[in-house]
Amino acid sequence: MNSGPSTGRPVELRHLRAFLAVADELNVTRAAARLRLTQPAVSRTLAALEQHLGIRLVDRSTHHLALTAEGVAFRDKAAVAVAAFDAALDSEGLRRWPLRLGHAWSAFGPYTTPLLRAWQERHPQTPLELLRIDDRTAGLTRGDVDAAVLRGPVDTPGLVAEALFTEARVAAVAADGPLAGRASLTLADLADGPVVLNTVSGITTVELWPPHARPRGTVTVGNTDDWLAVIAAGRGSGVSTASTAGTHPHSGVVYLPLDDAPGVPVLLVRRDGPGHPALPELTALAREIVARGPARSAGGHGGT
Incomplete structure (x- = not known):
């Protein structure tokens, strides 16, 4: 698909909802059931969206659907657009949108429990979901999470990293x-x-x-x-x-x-572009928790 964006019928909210359902389910049949539509209707809607954008959002070349790199990038933009529309009609809806934080192991180390508790106290309407995903970017590049705690250098294109602390x-x-x-x-x-x-x-x-x-x-x-x-x-x-x-x-x-091994930076990483609206609050809270130090942050519950 390289003919450029279409100038035909405009994209409607239903196109974005159909794409997001397919992106979440990675299966057109399940997406259709979730939307209470027929499978052909969802397929046509997705194809129309791709035709309008002039890019392929979903890779159909294998037995299992997968988002293309463009699809992963567009997912965040579509999610923000749909959430903004829904929030205009239901102000509670946006605040209940879960914030998914991925990690491959150990999460925030000794700061994990303090972070989760502080987030629950300050943002009770936005659940913070901690997800362990065995992947180099803890599911971030696949669109499975909104942000990720990663260790070591991050050189994947399209990601923005902020170093929070260093571990031995x-x-x-x-x-x-x-x-x-x-x-x-x-x-x-x-x-x-x-x-x-x-x-x-x-x-x-x-x-x-x-x-x-x-x-x-x-x-x-x-x-x-x-x-x-x-x-x-x-x-x-x-x-x-x-x-x-x-x-x-x-x-x-x-x-x-290990006496002679260099330390490892612990990073909070997000995709470069529109994302979950609560990401700035997560970054600020993570900085605050780390600034307190493990002993004060843990409050007697360190090591998790």
Whole structure:
């Protein structure tokens, strides 16, 4: 679709609602049922919207529907437009629009509980949904969330990141292994055996080690749960951030300080463009919670 925007019939609210339903369900049949329309009607409405915009919003080339990059970008704009229209008729509607915050692991570390509690107190009409998604951007580029807590550098085009604090790295070793009794470890200590790498959402790669002292081998996994299970089984050691010890305790894993590894920035990331109207409030509250420090923010409930 590259003929440019159509100058025919204008886009109506029903076009946006149909697209948002398809974007949420990723299935035309379920979207039609949700809208109480027929499947052909939804397909025609979506096609008309794409024709008007002159871009493809939904990839139909596979057995499962998926949003194109343009579809992901347009989803936010369409959602804001529909919400603004609904809010003009129902002022309570916009405030009840959930704000979805993604993370791949550990969320905000020790600041997670203070953030959730403070948000509930100050914005009770806008639920803050914390979603763990095993993805490099915690579902942000797919449009599954409105913002995400990410660790490490973010170089994905179209994303805007704000650094909130820096976490120390820790080593994760088998509780019954030879390293478990040490007070702390170095990268060289871990390089003597295999290192377990989460290649889907983790930030540790072999580049963390100097070129002349890389680990003897690696074991790759796709999520935090498998990462912990492999380490507990003694198949390798791992490297993560300090908050992982509090949010992901495991009876078979011991977390130890890693003396010579650089810290990891913890970022609040959003898409560059229109988004959920409560995002500025989330950013401001996150800054405030971090500025208090873990002890004061946690209020006796730190480590989550």
